[in-house]
Amino acid sequence: xxxxxxxxxxxxxxxxxxxxxxxxxxxxxxxxxxxxxxxxxxxxxxxxxxxxxxxxxxxxxxxxxxxxxxxxxxxxxxxxxxxxxxxxxxxxxxxxxxxxxxxxxxxxxxxxxxxxxxxxxxxxxxxxxxxxxxxxxxxxxxxxxxxxxxxxxxxxxxxxxxxxxxxxxxxxxx
Amino acid sequence: xxxxxxxxxxxxxxxxxxxxxxxxxxxxxxxxxxxxxxxxxxxxxxxxxxxxxxxxxxxxxxxxxxxxxxxxxxxxxxxxxxxxxxxxxxxxxxxxxxxxxxxxxxxxxxxxxxxxxxxxxxxxxxxxxxxxxxxxxxxxxxxxxxxxxxxxxxxxxxxxxxxxxxxxxxxxxxxxxxxxxxxxxxxxxxxxxxxxxxxxxxxxxxxxxxxxxxxxxxxxxxxxxxxxxxxxxxxxxxxxxxxxxxxxxxxxxxxxxxxxxxxxxxxxxxxxxxxxxxxxxxxxxxxxxxxxxxxxxxxxxxxxxxxxxxxxxxxxxxxxxxxxxxxxxxxxxxxxxxxxxxxxxxxxxxxxxxxxxxxxxxxxxxxxxxxxxxxxxxxxxxxxxxxxxxxxxxxxxxxxxxxxxxxxxxxxxxxxxxxxxxxxxxxxxx
Numbered sequence: 001x002x003x004x005x006x007x008x009x010x011x012x013x014x015x016x017x018x019x020x021x022x023x024x025x026x027x028x029x030x031x032x033x034x035x036x037x038x039x040x041x042x043x044x045x046x047x048x049x050x051x052x053x054x055x056x057x058x059x060x061x062x063x064x065x066x067x068x069x070x071x072x073x074x075x076x077x078x079x080x081x082x083x084x085x086x087x088x089x090x091x092x093x094x095x096x097x098x099x100x101x102x103x104x105x106x107x108x109x110x111x112x113x114x115x116x117x118x119x120x121x122x123x124x125x126x127x128x129x130x131x132x133x134x135x136x137x138x139x140x141x142x143x144x145x146x147x148x149x150x151x152x153x154x155x156x157x158x159x160x161x162x163x164x165x166x167x168x169x170x171x172x173x174x
Numbered sequence: 175x176x177x178x179x180x181x182x183x184x185x186x187x188x189x190x191x192x193x194x195x196x197x198x199x200x201x202x203x204x205x206x207x208x209x210x211x212x213x214x215x216x217x218x219x220x221x222x223x224x225x226x227x228x229x230x231x232x233x234x235x236x237x238x239x240x241x242x243x244x245x246x247x248x249x250x251x252x253x254x255x256x257x258x259x260x261x262x263x264x265x266x267x268x269x270x271x272x273x274x275x276x277x278x279x280x281x282x283x284x285x286x287x288x289x290x291x292x293x294x295x296x297x298x299x300x301x302x303x304x305x306x307x308x309x310x311x312x313x314x315x316x317x318x319x320x321x322x323x324x325x326x327x328x329x330x331x332x333x334x335x336x337x338x339x340x341x342x343x344x345x346x347x348x349x350x351x352x353x354x355x356x357x358x359x360x361x362x363x364x365x366x367x368x369x370x371x372x373x374x375x376x377x378x379x380x381x382x383x384x385x386x387x388x389x390x391x392x393x394x395x396x397x398x399x400x401x402x403x404x405x406x407x408x409x410x411x412x413x414x415x416x417x418x419x420x421x422x423x424x425x426x427x428x429x430x431x432x433x434x435x436x437x438x439x440x441x442x443x444x445x446x447x448x449x450x451x452x453x454x455x456x457x458x459x460x461x462x463x464x465x466x467x468x469x470x471x472x473x474x475x476x477x478x479x480x481x482x483x484x485x486x487x488x489x490x491x492x493x494x495x496x497x498x499x500x501x502x503x504x505x506x507x508x509x510x511x512x513x514x515x516x517x518x519x520x521x522x523x524x525x526x527x528x529x530x531x532x533x534x535x536x537x538x539x540x541x542x543x544x545x546x547x548x549x550x551x552x553x554x555x556x557x558x559x560x561x562x563x564x565x566x567x568x569x570x571x572x573x574x575x576x577x578x579x580x581x582x583x584x585x586x587x588x589x590x591x592x593x594x595x596x597x598x599x600x601x602x603x604x
Contacts, residue, residue: 033265058299066303070343074339077321081333136300138364
């Protein structure tokens with residue numbers, strides 16, 4: 001008698017994760033202390049990883065945690081810890097240009113709402129995942145090495161260039 | 175009995191509680207694992223001090239209880255009663271949060287560790303990715319602790335720790351990928367990231383991955399074994415807490431219960447990474463030679479091992495009891511040690527019951543393999559001097575990383591050797 005576990009309280013978790021992501025996203029820009037901002041950013045990234053899990057994309061969620069939270073954010077913190085925070089805390093955090101800021105926010109917001117309302121036909125919501133839950137990783141791998149081979153290779157070339165660039169910039173004498 | 179209790183006891187259920195979707199049994203497993211790991215950490219604490227002492231021709235703890243057996247309890251009491259100090263100028267929120275983050279990261283890993291085919295909290299299809307990802311969150315706690323202490327030594331310790339962990343994670347990941355590649359050598363040609371799936375792949379291929387494609391599996395295992403010591407900040411890579419240079423590294427400013435949370439996290443992380451190594455390369459919960467020495471006779475013989483181990487422990491304890499000094503002052507301790515041995519013998523007797531014997535076999539072999547790894551950890555600490563930081567970085571980036579890439583490529587080539595051979599032959603014929 002094999003029993004398949006059904007998802008529990010999906011709506012609750014969706015709103016909890018998105019709410020936390022937005023809240024910590026706001027904290028990232030409002031905290032004066034850069035380390036606190038970085039910690040809030042980590043929380044945002046973890047919430048996004050949770051949302052990926054809810055979309056039946058466990059592989060993307062795992063990679064999100066390993067790369068962003070475990071790798072990139074640790075390096076962020078590594079740098080921030082060495083910065084003199086006292087000076088940064090005395091600086092003004094926001095420039096006072098409220099009018100352009102509000103206009104830009106309103107413009108972007110209207111754009112989002114318009115796309116959400118009008119664009120439903122041009123961007124159809126994806127149907128229920130056609131990939132079986134257990135084979136997500138295999139499906140991602142097969143797509144990467146067949147349909148999306150070219151973008152994948154371009155992306156890896158770009159990363160290679162970035163690595164070489166970093167070495168060239170960091171080393172005085174090669 | 176209600177359905178939610180009986181459901182998982184069904185003999186036909188061959189999945190973990192998480193996969194079966196039984197919250198009650200998942201909770202039971204979580205509690206058992208949490209208590210078991212905490213108990214193991216306490217035992218490990220005593221064993222480490224004792225074994226290190228014997229390696230250095232000392233006695234180690236001898237005062238509290240017979241052979242210092244009650245020392246961990248005394249230490250725990252002391253730590254709980256100590257004042258919990260937050261230094262002035264420290265960022266108190268981050269300071270108090272850091273040990274909790276470390277514990278959360280470490281204990282989340284135990285969700286997917288398979289102590290047996292059904293003895294895991296759950297089985298994820300991204301199991302090994304989840305483990306690597308979550309265990310890399312532990313470094314965040316260390317960095318937070320070091321920064322929030324507002325003190326020089328912890329900051330340097332945290333910097334060292336983050337640099338070290340980020341560098342060794344890469345070599346570790348490459349070694350893990352080469353083991354995952356080996357799981358795909360089946361008829362369908364698809365591998366798996368699930369911890370249970372990886373062990374089952376080793377069973378299906380009739381070999382532990384450490385012996386697969388000799389010596390490729392062995393080299394990958396070696397890379398992981400070195401990286402895992404660095405990842406858990408243990409000697410000889412314990413630079414983040416090098417006491418001769420940094421007092422106690424990132425947890426210098428912590429005291430009392432919070433300090434003990436760091437210790438708990440460190441030892442629990444050691445158990446966690448050891449179980450990753452065991453699952454990937456050493457056959458997980460499988461007993462030795464499950465294919466070559468199969469059949470009811472061998473099954474019976476190997477199923478007696480758990481009981482025999484406990485009888486051996488009991489015999490050792492009784493021998494020590496007889497050697498206790500015959501002075502009236504030691505009478506209570508002698509009786510206590512004898513009772514301890516009796517408990518071991520009783521556990522051994524319980525493990526002889528056929529129903530129990532069959533259920534705990536997998537768990538026994540898994541824990542026995544973990545015990546070997548933990549002994550190795552102590553052994554390293556007693557043997558190797560501490561590395562210098564530039565040497566540590568050199569080993570990570572210039573030795574382990576190229577080795578990892580080489581092993582990964584060679585594993586792929588050897589795994590596809592028939593296909594490559596066919597391809598070359600076709601090239602020649604064209």
